[in-house]
C-alpha cells in the first residue's frame with residue numbers, strides 16, 4: 001500500500017514515515033520544510049534501510065499536489081502538515097487559517113479528483129478547550145480558545161461534511177494529547193525553531209545547558225502540586241495508533257474519532273523530577289505567572305481507541321524522558 005504523508009519531515013510525521021516503512025508500506029512525503037529539515041527523512045531512510053519518495057511542495061500549491069497524485073498511485077493519506085504554535089496563531093491568525101484550512105481543502109480536493117478516499121487526520125486535544133472534567137472522552141463538548149485550535153475544530157467539521165456529501169470517504173480523526181519522546185535510536189526527534197514553546201523541549205534544552213532555567217507557568221492551579229497536568233504520550237506509541245487507524249479505514253467505517261493519549265496525567269513538577277532522574281542532575285526552574293490560555297488539567301480516556309483499534313500506549317514516563325534526552329544530547333543543535 002502506498003501512503004502519502006503530508007508534513008512527513010516534521011516531528012510526528014518523520015516518526016510515522018519510519019513506522020510505515022518498517023511495517024512494509026510505501027511512503028510518499030509532501031512537505032514544504034517550513035518547520036522541518038529534509039535531513040529527518042534522510043535519517044528515516046538510513047534507520048529503516050528503505051527508501052521513500054520526497055516532494056518538497058506546499059499543500060497550497062494545487063499544481064504541485066496534482067502532480068504528486070498523478071505520479072503516485074496513492075492508497076491513503078496521513079495528513080500531518082500544518083502550523084502548530086498556539087501563541088503564533090494568536091498573532092498570525094490569517095496565516096494559520098490559510099495554511100491549515102486551505103491546505104486541507106486543497107488536499108481533500110486532490111484526493112477527490114484522484115479517487116483517494118482514506119484519510120488519517122492529526123487533530124488535537126486542544127479541541128476540548130478547558131474540559132469540565134477529566135478523563136476526556138471523545139463525546140465531550142468541543143471549544144477552541146485560539147486560532148490554532150479553531151483550525152483543528154474547523155477541519156474536523158469540514159471532514160465530517162465531506163463524508164456526508166460522499167460516503168466513500170473514510171476518515172480517522174485522531175486527537176493527540178501531548179506527544180513527547182523520540183525514536184529510540186536518538187537519530188530523529190523534535191527540532192523546534194528558536195526558543196521552544198512546549199515543556200519537554202524546553203526541559204531538555206535546560207538540561208543540556210542551552211537554556212538557563214525552566215519557567216514553570218504557575219503553581220496555583222487546582223492540581224495536586226499546583227502545576228499544570230497533561231497526558232504525555234510517546235511519539236512512537238502515537239504513530240503506531242495511526243497505523244491501527246489505517247487498518248480501521250479498510251473496514252469502511254466512515255468518520256471515526258479517537259483520543260490518542262495514555263490516560264495518565266503528570267504535573268510540570270513531576271516532569272521536572274522525572275527528567276532530573278534521567279539526566280542525573282537537577283533541572284533548575286523558577287515558578288512564574290501562569291501562561292495565558294493554559295488550562296489546569298487535561299488527560300485522555302483512551303478506552304475507545306483500545307476497544308475499536310486494539311491500540312494502547314505502552315511506553316511509560318521514564319522511557320519518554322530517556323528517549324527525549326537521547327535525541328537532545330546526541331543532537332544539541334537539532335538536525
Ligand code: NAD
Pocket residue numbers: 006007008009010011012013030031032033034035036057058059060079080081082083084099103122123124125176177178179
Ligand atoms: P511539525 O511542525 O514538526 O510538522 C508539521 C510539518 O508540516 C512540518 O514539517 C512543516 O514543514 C509541514 N507543513 C506545514 N505547512 C505545510 C504546507 N502548507 N505544505 C506542506 N507542508 C507543510 O509538527 P508536528 O508536531 O509533527 O505536528 C504534526 C501535526 O500534528 C500538526 O498538524 C499538528 O497540529 C498536530 N498536533 C501536534 C501536536 C504536538 O504537540 N506536536 C499535538 C496535537 C496535534
Ligand code: WQD
Pocket residue numbers: 084086123124125126177178179197198199200202214215216217218227228229230268291294
Ligand atoms: C505543558 C505544561 C504549561 C512550557 C500545547 C498546545 C496543544 C498541543 C500540545 C498541538 C503546561 C507547562 C510549558 C514551559 C511550563 N499542540 N509549561 N513551562 O500547552 O498542554 O499543549 O502543545 O495541538 O494544542 O496547546 O503543552 O508543552 O506547552 O505545556 O510550565 O516553558 O507545561 O503551562 O501546564 P500544552 P506545553
